[in-house]
Amino acid sequence: MKTETQPHRVQRGSLSRARAVEFTFDGKAYGGIEGDTLASALLANGVHLVGRSFKYHRPRGVLSAGVEEPNALVGISRGNARHTPNVRATVQELYDGLTAKSQNAFPTLAMDIGAVNDLMSPVFSAGFYYKTFKWPPKAWDKVYEPFIRRAAGLGEAPTEADPDRYTNRFAHCDVLVIGGGAAGLVAARKAADEGKSVIVADENPTFGGWMLCDSDARIDGKDGPAWAAQIIADLKGRDNVTLLPRTTGFGYFQQNMVALAERITEHMPNPDPDLPRERMWQVRAREVISAQGGIERPLVFPGNDKPGVMLAGAAQTYLNKYGVAVGQTIGVFAACNTAYAAAFDLYEAGCEIAAIIDHRDSVEQHLLDQAKELGIRIIAGASVAKVEGRLRVCAMQVKRHRQEKQEHFEIDALIMSGGWTPSLHLFSQSRGKPRWDADAKRFLPGISPQNLTCVGLCNGADTLAEVFEEASGGTYSPKIEDDVSTEGGMVGACATAGPDAKSKAFVDFQNDVTSKDIRQAVREGMHSIEHVKRYTTNGMATDQGKLSNMHGLAIAADMLDAPIPQVGLTTFRAPYTPTTFGAFVGNAKGALFDPERRTPIDAWAAENGAEFEPVSHWRRAWYFPRAGEDMHEAVDRECQTVRKVAGVFDASTLGKIEVCGPDAAAFMDKLYTNGWSKLKPGRAKYGIMLREDGFIYDDGVVGKLSDTRFHVTTTTGGAPRVLVHMEDYLQTEFPDLDVSLTSTTEQWATIAVQGPKARDIIAPLVSGVDISAKNFSHMSVVECEVCGVPARLFRISFTGELGFEINVPADFGLDIWKQVWARAEPLGACAYGTETMHVLRAEKGYIIVGQDTDGTVTPHDAGLSWAVAKSKPDFVGKRGLMREDLTAEGRRHLVGLETVDPKTILPEGAQIVADPNQPIPMKMIGFVTSSYWSGTLGKSIAMALVEDGFNRVGETLHVPLEDEIVEVKVTGTVFYDPKGEKIDG
Amino acid sequence: MLLIHCPYCKSDLPELEFANAGEAHLVRPADMSDMSDADFADYFFVRDNPKGVNLERWRHAHGCGRFFNAVRDTVSDKFLKVYPAGEPRPSDAEVKALLEAQAEGRKDGGSGA
Amino acid sequence: MAKTARALPNEGQDFAATGVTITPCQPATRVSLRGKVANYARIAGFKLPGEINETTGDKGCHALMLGPDEWLVINTKKTDADLMPGPNVKAYTATDISHRNTGWTVSGPLAETALAVGCPRDLRLEAFPVGACARTIFGKAEVVLLRTSKTSFRVECWRSFAPYTFGLLKEGARDAAL
Structure with missing residues (x-):
């Protein structure tokens, strides 16, 4: 029998006949009983010394039997990745094989070198950090910060990724009861009797609270545990009641949203890895009842x-x-x-x-x-x-x-x-202001601005009769015998810990704050409890001053000779008890951290060896390396293949918005700088969207399908915000326009076929339309069929070559891509990714919004004045463009740069100066926005925003880098086919 | 997490469905060509951001999609009123009455319904 | 010309746990209707709902009112574009979004609980009765919910959010019975 090793176990309590379990503490094996906490099992074995204190490394034992425990903090290990520091031994349920270690002690708990701090305690008194770590500033990096980092914090965090699952649940109920002691159980029963949906949460494994610890009181003749068992069984049997044991109500947010942390596997010896370790509940309740009880001082x-x-x-x-x-x-x-x-x-x-x-x-x-x-x-x-x-x-x-x-x-x-402190934590978190009960020298809940009711000891009910009266609204008044009232007690230091006392009397056990520290803080000018708290760190440990706040406050008030409420009470903040990061993260890890969007053609790209890059939430094919190719070689090959033959590109991520209605063109006229009313159905146009301040917000090609329907494309990353921007203007500024907006980004898979052979590739697949150069010229759009499927076909180019973009309903995208590829590959065309797309467009000087623009660039700055219809009476950004700064001379303009050594590729973001010999700091006159190696041209190319750039074409400028200064020549932005002769193939 | 009353859906719904959209009742002038740069700056860049009552725009972004206006007290973080975009700005007297109603300690959850 | 094949974004996405079954929805015709669409009844054979979050229709065809001027019509019986407006309706009121959305049926006594893993809305029967619909949020994805019975929901999202949404639905299903 293991109980033989537990000399302090007595035949009392509900555990006496439970199953025996074994555990270790600091490597030594002990016996315990199922249902024990780690603390109760250690005490059963006569082990009181469980840790060393934070600052002075003083030997510490178990102080409490609950969540308020400041001393008995241990590390619990289930292997390296599952090591949890700072577990309160008073809360941790014992399981077979539990492995616990003490903290903050070296080499052993009984003989700890750090205890020398205790002898040096005059050095470490109140305000130590503020007084010591001041000057010289240089000491911060090398001395102070490493020192503080080493000294601060208890326990060790695991360095490996957390392998456990966590989960989340939103819940709604009429009444949420926090605390399943006498008050909470009675309040829950009353609400349930009224037919309300009720959730009751208690941080302990068993409901009943203090009723399980009281051997005196008799309620209608029953002792505490028997009374609790009966009401728990009653509640369990009801459909409208959910009981959540091992669940802490740790945060009270707006409008009765209460966050609960439920611990699911912490008490299990070998939890099923499929089980979530914890579950976060976000409960929205019509009414919250706090039955948090009180904490003994x-x-x-x-x-x-x-x-x-x-x-x-x-x-x-x-x-x-x-x-x-x-x-x-x-x-x-x-x-x-x-x-x-x-x-x-x-x-x-x-x-x-x-x-x-x-x-x-x-x-x-x-x-x-x-x-x-x-x-x-x-x-x-x-x-x-x-x-x-x-x-x-x-x-x-x-x-x-x-x-x-x-x-x-x-x-x-x-x-x-020292008496009992009503727990005001949730009340205070609900933004309620506590009121001072001068007779009992305690704070009690005042009025909460939320629908929160406090019942029981947390509301100052000191006897069971009062508790039942409050919790049941007067409907439950059993016969009560031998109840002990929680009234009375004292706050502040005892007579033997007065101002003259020499030895340490602790107020905050976890942060090692003594009554002397509090007095010293007041003497040194801290007169508000908020200042005293920060100066001494009283109440700032993970127990948040559950045991220390009232004493600290009373000692400060005594020193100031002021009433306690005048010195103030610090605000309680969530979480009530330490809550794991895992509980907050919940399901949002790995693939569920954030949606990774993939196009309908993604699977083909993966099968064909694509490297991918993230573009906003999308995963896009970056380039398609062949055996032995690095990125540079693959992109070079892809670029030249497109220019010489053709390439196929997955453009499905482009944002698409259907702008429909009789006023569609009028709306487009308002939202884009260009004119749309005169555009003929079947034609497309490059459009620029500005913000009201005149800066470029987005761009894209827009096809006019009919007088009442536009197919608008946006940048990949801009799609969501462009739709919001459009909706905003439509709903709030131009509500009279009969227009609707529908996102069709995902309705269509978009396959771009670009290059001299583009028409040869797609022609046999297209039906219902003549796509010859004559009848389907550059910037045309038509509804037709591709591979027998309804499609929208654009004649459009982001490469400068003959180009088409095929839009087909997304489910067909993959198969049609394959059919296009089956024609393209034998002709010597390639599939290309976003990197090649970037190079090809840069060779043509086509901008990418967000890369070549940064929110301070006007169409004129970007060389796109031609796309602004100044004759239109109004468009968003028109007035902005007329601002003094935006029309001023010398703004940064988008220009091309060619390095004097054609092999040098400038880093994007590099700064540009006019005179490389000027003293540092040099005057920066611009920066590189895009820079690539152009295999087609056999030289590097770059675009840059440069002050007065349009007037500097031909000038030599300089780009200072870490180890060299690169000489560059300012050029136009069109490096390839400046006359546009390639556009018809 | 706030509960926000959507004036179009006519129910109290979780904040996660909504997006704040800045100050309300900033009317875009029909003809901006005559505006001075200073007036334009006031219209587009300058915001009051007072402590207390704010008239602000919200969008039921992951719901009905509509923009609407709200009177919100940034001290209590409570919605005092919501109303469809296009309705007139609440008068000072109405705002005062809303604040008084709030001070009376309404416990209905305060979603502005 | 080879017959062009469809690849469904929810293909193979089924899952069962105690009390919850997730099954992928078959392809459907989906139309987004906007503005004044009074005549639509003549095509679909039923009236559009008049209140946000209400649905009308049956036998595999549902019209969901998602906003004051917005309806989503889902027809699981007809092929593509059959529901696109004909001569009786002004064409600009409808946009084909059949391929934009995909969906699942989440059913079983714990279906409501499974959705609560990521949906902050009150989905209890009294707040979200049979026939109720809503566009809302599910974790980090926007979804449209339609309650088809006491114990059954249709969940739709944009196709590229399918792996995420299905992944989170699975999490909800496996944790619902705990």
């Missing part, structure tokens, strides 16, 4: 962070839920009544209670009576002055207020309670 006294010092409620949880006694001889330090219940339970389980130290001067009579009956000593009006023991508490010194004498107690655990 520690007490702030010297040595309160030593292993073995623990929250009283946590000790009670370990005892009553997990059957673990946290010590044999236990000291109790209380400032409220719930700690007494913990003490009495531990006594009942056979532990010795050394004494109950109460910070309050007076204790209620019934507690005094009960303690007397059990023979437990109570010392009221006293505080723990010192905790002895290095790796585990072994004694405490107790000092009565206003007296000097101290009393010594040998103990092996010290449990404490």
Whole structure:
């Protein structure tokens, strides 16, 4: 029996007869019980020392039994890629074979070199980083940043890719209940009774909350676990209720959108790799009920962070839920009544209670009576002055207020309670402003601007009767016996941790902030809690100050002699508890990260050895290398083949928009610089679209199919925004025009056939139209049939050669491409990709919007004044073009560049200067936009935007590169066939 | 994630379907040829971007596709009103009334319906 | 001339998990109708819906109202372009988009849950009843949804988004039963 290795296991709690499991911690094997958390199993084995603190490397033990845990952070490993740092041992469910490691300790947890920081603690006090890492600036790179990076952060992140699946679900419900304790369960039942759809989420594996830890209260005669089991079974049986265990409501967003993180496999020994590890829920609820409960506060006294010092409620949880006694001889330090219940339970389980130290001067009579009956000593009006023991508490010194004498107690655990802080996290995230409850010295929910109701302890309900009343709206009032109220407690430092105290009394355990640090921050001028927080880092660790906020605030307020609400409360932010990146990423990884769009012809390109490049969301064939060819050789061959014979190119990604309606031409006149009304059906034209500011936005060839229908093409990347731009003007500026816009990009597969043999290739495939040079001239469009399929055929060229673009319904695209190829290949034509397309168009000086233009280029700058119909009364961008700056002399113009050494290829983006001998920084007068090797011309060619470029043709300019200055000559942009003689083949 | 009431679809729909499209009620002059450069700059480049009430354009981009206008309080991030493009700009009095209604703590989700 | 073959973007894209089945839709005639199309009833044999998100038609032919002046007509029975307007309708109101879209039927008791992996809309029966339709978003792809029965949806997207959309549908289906 493994339980024999668990000397602190007692016959109590629901786990006592569960299955035994084995796990390791820092390489040592231990036994536990199914249903344990890692923390409860370690405590069952008497292991309190579980980690080293962040700054001082102080030995630390398990402090809590829940998500607020600041100390017991461990690394859990399921292999290298599945190593999770900073897992709270108090939350991690135990499974067979679990492997955990402590963090922030070297060489071992018990003997850690970093603990020297503790001795140097005066150096590391409040504001340490701000004071130390200032000057000289040079030290940042070499000294400060590496130091901070090494020192900062706990645990190690895995370096390998996360192999797990994550998933997402949107959900909608009438009522979302966060928290499945007494309040949440009753509220859920009430909503379900009313016929509402209800989702209940709880971060624990089992619903019931504190009811599973309370051994005293009786509800209609039932104990807590029995009461919870009954209501859970009731809810499970209802169709309108969804129960989500292991699910944290971590973020509250606008209009009752709450994000939940559900952990699906974290508790499984060998999870099915097909199962998602976590699921993100995005729940939109008509009404949200927060039943988050409260978090027990520690007490702030010297040595309160030593292993073995623990929250009283946590000790009670370990005892009553997990059957673990946290010590044999236990000291109790209380400032409220719930700690007494913990003490009495531990006594009942056979532990010795050394004494109950109460910070309050007076204790209620019934507690005094009960303690007397059990023979437990109570010392009221006293505080723990010192905790002895290095790796585990072994004694405490107790000092009565206003007296000097101290009393010594040998103990092996010290449990404490400063009272309960209502959890305002979700309320605060909903943008609600907390209100100050002056009597109870706590913040409570005010009014939320959202449809959020807080019930139970998170709303200040201290007794079960109040909780039930609130959660049920007064409809549930069972008979309650032996309930312990959570009221009372203290905020701020204990009497033994006052301004004169020498030893460290911790406020924030995770970031190692002490009461002295808070006081020092106030002394150094931090008067708002937001400043104190940042100066000391109080509440800035991953626990977000769940345990420390109220104490830090109270100590600062005390120093300032101001009421607590005046010092302020920091805003709670999502996530409530640390949430994995995986949960946020969800399904969006690998192929589902972003859609990769492929054309109908993509499969042929892949089969025929194409290299691909991404162009916006598309994957496009880049070039088609033959055996032994590199990119340069392949592109060279493709270019020259197109010029000499022909080439076939997949242009399907070009944006296509159908502009239809009686006012289609009038609309086109508004949106493009050119005139469209006089264009005859069956003709096509190159169009330029401007923004209102006069700069080029997009371009493309537009075919007029009839007086009421245009086939508009756009750039591949511009297609979506061009359609939005058109819709915007149509709907909001020109709503009287009877026009509609439909994206047809994907309706058509587009096959460009370019080169002297283009007509020979396609002619036999085309029916219903005469495509001879005479009857189907350059810039014509016709609806016909290609390969027996309805098609739109354009006579069009982006190469300067005789060219056609065949548009066919996309499902037929692949087969028709193959039929075209079957004719093209025997004639010696090639398939070509985007790189060759770029070279061929650059040889002709055709621009690519977004490459040769950058949003500051006018049609005139690009040498396209001929495409602007200045006589039109209005078009988008017309007024913009008249702006002073846009008509000024000396703007950058698009020109050609030829390198003096024809073999030199300029890098795109390279800057251009007039005088290479001027001192640095030189005056840049432009930059290279496109640059290629032209095999056809046997030299490099480039285009560039150059100041006053049109007037510099013939000038020599210079391009300074890293190791040379290249001499270039300014030319026109048409390098090939300047007279346009090739266009008819 | 906001819930936005589309005045054409007449229902509250997830923000993921919508796209913001900048300030509303900027009317493109029918004849811009007489505009000074300064007036053009005001029309095209300069935006108020006030803290608080904004009159702005949205498009139900992945839905009915329509542009519409909204009154949104950028402090509370709530839609106070939505209305089809082309309807007149809400008067100052109406905006004030909308803000007062908001201050009264409406809990209906505030999608501007 | 060789007969030209069709290659479907959703070919082979079927998947089954507990409670959800995804099957590719057959090719269909699809027409986008815009503006004033009152006479369309004479061709299709039924009236167009008058409210956004409503559908009319049956027997494999659906008219979906997607916007105030926009309808998507999907006819799964007739071949290409049969639904393109004839003499009774002004030609400019219709654009053939038969090949632009592709789709799947997602059916089974957990179909609604499967779609919830990527669709932020409320698809519960009371909010999205049988016959409801919508253009919406599914992960990072725009889709058109049509609820054909309590447990069955037609999901359409632009063809190049098919691998993505089908991939995410599969994720939704395999996680729906968890």
